[in-house]
Amino acid sequence: MIAHGLTGLRLLLVVPTALAFADPVLWPAWYLALFIVVAIASDVLDGVMARRHGTASAAGQLFDHGTDCLFVAAALAGAAHAGLVTWLLPPLVLVAFGQYVLDSRLLHRERQLRGSFIGRWNGVLYFVPLVVLAASRLETFAPLETLLLETGRWMAWLLVASTLLSILDRAVAPLRQGATG
Numbered sequence: 656m657i658a659h660g661l662t663g664l665r666l667l668l669v670v671p672t673a674l675a676f677a678d679p680v681l682w683p684a685w686y687l688a689l690f691i692v693v694a695i696a697s698d699v700l701d702g703v704m705a706r707r708h709g710t711a712s713a714a715g716q717l718f719d720h721g722t723d724c725l726f727v728a729a730a731l732a733g734a735a736h737a738g739l740v741t742w743l744l745p746p747l748v749l750v751a752f753g754q755y756v757l758d759s760r761l762l763h764r765e766r767q768l769r770g771s772f773i774g775r776w777n778g779v780l781y782f783v784p785l786v787v788l789a790a791s792r793l794e795t796f797a798p799l800e801t802l803l804l805e806t807g808r809w810m811a812w813l814l815v816a817s818t819l820l821s822i823l824d825r826a827v828a829p830l831r832q833g834a835t836g
Contacts, residue, residue, distance in 0.1 A: 658705035658715060661697040666722045668694050669729045676733030676788070684792035691789045694726055695782060713767050717756070720778070724752040727781040731811070739788050739804065740811035747818040748781060754825050771828075773821040777814065784810040 668690050675687040701719055705711040732745040751774065759769040784807040790796050791803035 656710065657708060658701040658710055659718065661701040661704060662715075662719050662722050665694045665697045665701075665726055669722075669725050672726065672785075673729035673733035676730055676739070676785075677736040679737065679792060684789070684794070687789045688793055691730075691782070691785055695786075698723060698782075716767060720752070720755075723778060723781075724748060727785065728752075730785050731781070734784070734788055734807070734811075740784060740808060741815060743815050744811050744818070747815060747822070751777065751818050751822050751825075754822055758825055758828075771821065771825055773817060773824055777817055777821055780810075780814060780817070784808075784814070 671682075672687065672690040672694065675682050675690060698719070702711070705715055728745045728748040731740055731748065732742075734740045735742045735745060755769075755771075755774060759767070787803050787810065788807040791800050791807065796803060
């Protein structure tokens with residue numbers, strides 16, 4: 656129950672975070688930073704709490720990963736709206752997640768989601784440009800604003816490439832398994 660509450664908290668932050676990225680005057684910069692910190696902390700802690708309390712489940716995993724997907728895709732869409740990252744990344748995040756779920760549930764008929772090495776790292780790294788771009792708005796990092804904005808922009812392009820690679824890897828995995836099985 657605690658784990659679902661933490662994931663639910665992250666879900667509640669989807670729209671405010673996207674709007675805060677899309678319109679920098681909507682809320683103070685520290686709100687955006689707080690949204691990101693709370694989202695990351697809840698993402699780290701929900702799995703820990705589910706395992707500690709023996710409530711980890713396939714449905715909980717789908718709720719957690721689905722919420723992560725919505726959070727990063729919406730936040731990246733807000734950043735794209737503000738011209739901070741490419742518009743290619745948010746839909747690619749959604750496609751990769753959809754493929755992850757469909758591959759796990761339909762192709763492999765498993766209740767648990769079937770992770771991949773590239774996909775797992777992408778799931779973690781999608782938060783990086785969000786952290787960097789949120790930091791670029793804070794007065795504390797004002798001298799580094801240009802560097803942070805460029806780092807966030809390039810990180811997004813690298814994630815476009817790694818997400819496409821992940822989608823391709825998952826698409827050809829059944830062919831590789833068929834050749835070896």
